[in-house]
Amino acid sequence: MVFPWIEDYFGRGNLDWKIACDKEMNEVDENEDEEANVVNLDADEDGVVFVEEDGQLRPKKQVKGKGKQRGAVQSKNDSAKKGFLRLLIRCRRLILQDAAVYLYLKRENNWVNTKIPIFSSDAFKAFQEDVVIAVANPSIDRLQEFEGLVPNLVDNSREVAGQISDVNNKLVHLQREQQQSIHSIENYRQQSIQDTAVLVGMHQQLAKDMRLLIVAAAMLKLKLAVADGYSKFCSEQ
Incomplete structure (x- = not known):
């Protein structure tokens, strides 16, 4: 009901584009499972191109040969347009959420009011009830749970830092020894x-x-032998 023309922008029979729009509506993350979410958006059936006429894109068969065509011919491979349209699809949920809060706070304006069929439908009213319940009873998200753990983490970090400092001091002492x-x-x-x-x-x-003592002893022994021989010689004479 929000931007209802997006699904038919590239032609009413473009099944690939409608599948891509459904995935955007369901906020499917193609990075998580690329093979399961591959959609062929570049297929060009029967050489169909779209000609802009009177502010709208109309399918037209390609014409061979030279000639002037009315308006700018745009291909289905226009990734910039597809990316922008995907963004608008993602914005549908945001627009509905903001509108639900605006109407709940009685802040109607020219774009958001109960006179517009979208915001007066039963589907929107049911959606608005869910939004109001979520706003009135906010749940603790992961960030808030983490904030409660911060003091404990700080204390534990200080304790661990103290233990590391003691161990470091002991290591320094052992290294000096x-x-x-x-x-x-x-x-x-x-x-x-x-x-x-x-x-x-x-x-x-x-x-x-x-060695010197040995030599001296040998010399002394030799001298003694010579003296003894000389003495015997003298006595015989």
């Missing part, structure tokens, strides 16, 4: 290397002294 342990081990390793170098030096010096 580990660094100190590594530093102590490194110092011990360096000292061990130094001590080992000293021991190696002492061992080398001891080996050198032992």
Whole structure:
């Protein structure tokens, strides 16, 4: 009843367009199930085009050859028009809702009043009752439910943040202890290397002294042998 000419805009027998209009009326989201909602709006049956005459589109067979046509020839593939008409279909529900509230608040005007057949029909009155009930008894939506959870979320976030801070402090403390342990081990390793170098030096010096002592003992033994031989020689003479 609102914009009743939309379904017949591209011709009374255009079944594809009427299906598309029904989907818009039911607010079908084609992004959720694209395969189930595909409608061929680009099909051109029998080469039909529409000629604008006297402010209305009238079907007319295509004519071969050159010649002037009356008005602007518009194709069914005019996606801009289809998109605008879909928008108007979506606006039907909004217009009815606003009209129901306007009439409920006794705010009739030239466009919304009970003298217009649409707003005096039984279907609209039943629809208006549902709208009035929804306005008078608003239900808690998801956003309002979420708002009630916000304080708890904030408290929980603070508690979690405190726990994370404690864990972080413990990790920093453990890291410092580990660094100190590594530093102590490194110092011990360096000292061990130094001590080992000293021991190696002492061992080398001891080996050198032992060699000298051995040589000195051999020389002394040789001298003693020479002296003993010389003594025997003298006594025999």
